[in-house]
Amino acid sequence: MARIKNARIIRWLKGKCGRVLLVILALLVWLPVLILLICSFYGEQEIIDCFGGVLLSNGNTAKLHALPSYPTLKGYVELLLDSLGFFVMFWNSCKQVFPILIGQVLIGVPAAWAFAHFVFPGKKILFHLYMLLMILPFQVTMVSSYLVLNKMNLLDTHGAIILPGIFATFSVFIITKTFREIPKPLLEAAAIDGAGEFRIFRYVAVPMARPGILSAIILSFLEYWNAIEQPMTFLETKSKWPLSLYLPNITVDKMGVSFCASVIMMLPAVLLFLWGQSYLEQGIAASGLKE
Amino acid sequence: MKAIRNWMQPFRQSKQKWIPTVRNKKVPKWVLGLLFLAPSLLGVAVFVLVPFADVVRRSFLDAMGKEFAGISNYESVFQNEAFQLAAGNTIKFILICIPLLLLVSLVCALLINGLKGYQEFFKTTFLFPMAIPVASVVLLWRLFLDRNGFFNEGVRLFGLSPVDWMNSEKAFGVLVFTYLWKNVGYDMILWLAGLAAIPKERYEAASVDGAGRWQTFRYVTLPGLRSSVFVIGILSLVNCFKVFREAYLIAGDYPHESIYMMQHLFNNWFVSLDIQKMTAASVVMAIVMLVIMSLVWYRNERSQE
Numbered sequence: 061m062a063r064i065k066n067a068r069i070i071r072w073l074k075g076k077c078g079r080v081l082l083v084i085l086a087l088l089v090w091l092p093v094l095i096l097l098i099c100s101f102y103g104e105q106e107i108i109d110c111f112g113g114v115l116l117s118n119g120n121t122a123k124l125h126a127l128p129s130y131p132t133l134k135g136y137v138e139l140l141l142d143s144l145g146f147f148v149m150f151w152n153s154c155k156q157v158f159p160i161l162i163g164q165v166l167i168g169v170p171a172a173w174a175f176a177h178f179v180f181p182g183k184k185i186l187f188h189l190y191m192l193l194m195i196l197p198f199q200v201t202m203v204s205s206y207l208v209l210n211k212m213n214l215l216d217t218h219g220a221i222i223l224p225g226i227f228a229t230f231s232v233f234i235i236t237k238t239f240r241e242i243p244k245p246l247l248e249a250a251a252i253d254g255a256g257e258f259r260i261f262r263y264v265a266v267p268m269a270r271p272g273i274l275s276a277i278i279l280s281f282l283e284y285w286n287a288i289e290q291p292m293t294f295l296e297t298k299s300k301w302p303l304s305l306y307l308p309n310i311t312v313d314k315m316g317v318s319f320c321a322s323v324i325m326m327l328p329a330v331l332l333f334l335w336g337q338s339y340l341e342q343g344i345a346a347s348g349l350k351e
Numbered sequence: 352m353k354a355i356r357n358w359m360q361p362f363r364q365s366k367q368k369w370i371p372t373v374r375n376k377k378v379p380k381w382v383l384g385l386l387f388l389a390p391s392l393l394g395v396a397v398f399v400l401v402p403f404a405d406v407v408r409r410s411f412l413d414a415m416g417k418e419f420a421g422i423s424n425y426e427s428v429f430q431n432e433a434f435q436l437a438a439g440n441t442i443k444f445i446l447i448c449i450p451l452l453l454l455v456s457l458v459c460a461l462l463i464n465g466l467k468g469y470q471e472f473f474k475t476t477f478l479f480p481m482a483i484p485v486a487s488v489v490l491l492w493r494l495f496l497d498r499n500g501f502f503n504e505g506v507r508l509f510g511l512s513p514v515d516w517m518n519s520e521k522a523f524g525v526l527v528f529t530y531l532w533k534n535v536g537y538d539m540i541l542w543l544a545g546l547a548a549i550p551k552e553r554y555e556a557a558s559v560d561g562a563g564r565w566q567t568f569r570y571v572t573l574p575g576l577r578s579s580v581f582v583i584g585i586l587s588l589v590n591c592f593k594v595f596r597e598a599y600l601i602a603g604d605y606p607h608e609s610i611y612m613m614q615h616l617f618n619n620w621f622v623s624l625d626i627q628k629m630t631a632a633s634v635v636m637a638i639v640m641l642v643i644m645s646l647v648w649y650r651n652e653r654s655q656e
Contacts, residue, residue: 078462078465079462079466081458081462082459082462082463082466082473085459085477085535086473086476086477088532089476089477089479089480089532090476092488092491093479093483095491095494096487096488096490096491111494113497113499114493114494114497114499114500115493117499120499121499121500121503121504122494122497122499122500122501122504123504124501167390167391167394168391170387170388170390170391171387171388171390171391171392173387174384174385174386174387174388175388177384178380178381178383178384178385178387179380179381179384180381180382180384180385180388181381183384186388186392188644188648190395191644191647192640192641192644193395193399194589195585195586195588195589195640195643195644196637196640197589197592197613197614197636197640198592198614199592199613199614199617199633199636200633200636200637200640201399201402201403201633202617202621202629202633203406203621203626203629203630203633204399204402204403204405204406204633205398205399205402206621207402207405207406208397208398208401208402223394223398224398224399226394227391227394227395227398227399229395232391257380257383261387282481282482285484286484286485286486286596288485288486288595288596288599288600289595289596289614292599292618293618293621303486304484304485304486305486306486307484307486307487307489308486308489308490308600318490319490322486322487322488322490322491323487325484325486325487326482326483326484326487329482329483329484330479330482330483332482333478333479333481333482334475337474337475337478340478340481341474341478341540344537344540344541345540345541345543345544347541347586348541348544348545348579348582348583348586
């Protein structure tokens with residue numbers, strides 16, 4: 061009897077095994093985020109008490125109060141009302157990311173349409189070139205970008221981040237794939253109804269590829285909101301740095317607000333992610349390199 | 352409706368004759384295509400292609416940028432000790448991380464695919480790290496990994512001596528974990544897309560033939576995913592180079608030598624304005640990426656035939 065019961069328990073465990081594994085992996089994601097959120101409600105004294113050993117190397121070991129002993133919003137208030145540096149950097153990030161996104165749409169969408177819809181000499185080679193540029197690590201084009209930005213007197217300006225960003229080929233690739241999925245008969249019908257190529261592009265193709273365009277925008281946002289390499293290389297003046305590069309410095313200057321700053325930095329990306337997760341998934345699936 | 356449209360056709364055309372549109376001027380279609388592409392191509396040419404051609408040229412010149420120096424720049428790169436260390440570490444990192452990432456994300460994808468409910472919840476969970484900026488987690492990583500940090504608290508509980516995670520060989524493992532943490536979601540979505548593309552009939556046929564779960568996986572799922580492996584591998588490679596962000600923000604310019612990567616090397620050459628070495632190394636790296644990409648194209652061509 062007991063043996064049968066054991067076998068049943070083992071079978072039950074086997075069935076649950078996968079789910080248990082998933083939950084454990086999920087905890088690896090949620091726990092750090094949760095800890096970050098909790099710590100953002102610590103007051104400055106509590107931060108020093110708990111993490112002084114790490115942040116000030118005063119010899120104590122780190123500990124965590126699962127619930128802040130004196131929960132406070134002081135960090136957030138101080139950050140939002142009283143720290144000019146943080147605002148400047150946040151604004152820098154916006155000034156660099158949004159022009160890139162707008163430029164990528166204005167220039168990348170027509171280019172994607174050219175690859176998806178037209179036949180012209182050299183199309184295949186050019187598309188392969190775009191794919192190659194898409195997978196090149198930043199370091200490969202680092203010197204060449206530096207040389208050209210230097211010639212154009214763009215070094216140490218926001219333009220040094222924005223202009224090369226606009227012509228990143230990753231979004232062209234993803235949007236091309238969604239354009240290709242528009243059924244041909246639909247475009248032919250539009251042409252028969254007397255729509256010119258520009259009208260077909262503007263009123264048929266672009267509205268139909270909207271999800272693909274959105275997914276490219278979301279992927280680009282996550283990428284550039286997180287930019288480290290480009291600003292580090294091309295921006296010398298610290299007051300032009302985006303938040304992504306500046307944030308680790310806040311920890312040193314103002315410990316009381318460092319957790320709040322981390323949370324606020326995360327917020328735009330997380331909100332966009334939660335809003336557009338299905339687009340993001342489509343975009344990732346489309347990034348599979350098969351043509 | 353169609354009848355009306357056909358009947359209207361002559362009127363429409365006659366009306367349109369008077370509207371000067373591009374269509375009436377009969378611009379050849381291929382020219383239009385190039386026009387659509389032109390702004391993007393121009394930008395790519397100005398910001399990437401032309402300067403890179405210049406870099407290739409410079410890589411064969413001497414330090415003054417005047418005399419032809421043959422392959423001496425390339426020789427000095429390959430003989431450079433920092434280069435050997437960085438290249439070795441980068442290759443080791445790639446060889447360990449990509450198979451590991453492919454495996455972990457495949458397991459996640461299969462588990463999620465087998466779930467009845469909560470699929471969306473777990474997808475969101477594993478994709479979430481993608482949305483978290485590196486800068487936001489750096490502070491947290493420090494709290495965990497510092498000599499006085501949380502991990503060492505755990506280590507002490509087991510009566511072992513604390514480890515200085517970022518300043519020892521362990522740093523490499525930390526970086527591998529960070530890479531997995533960030534990228535499992537991305538690869539998992541690609542795997543799920545691959546799984547969804549396997550025709551249902553094959554599973555039905557397998558179950559009719561009495562195949563068990565393992566056999567179904569071995570003879571239906573795995574072969575169905577074969578074409579995805581390669582593509583997912585390449586995209587994971589691209590993301591491998593981005594792990595530099597974590598490495599740099601946590602450990603700075605000169606991290607422990609076990610995680611000194613190509614990206615650190617480029618950075619330090621850049622700071623010391625060692626343009627000669629950088630140009631040669633860029634060309635080498637570009638060639639490596641071109642070779643890898645050519646394999647993708649070759650496989651794409653073959654699968655279409």
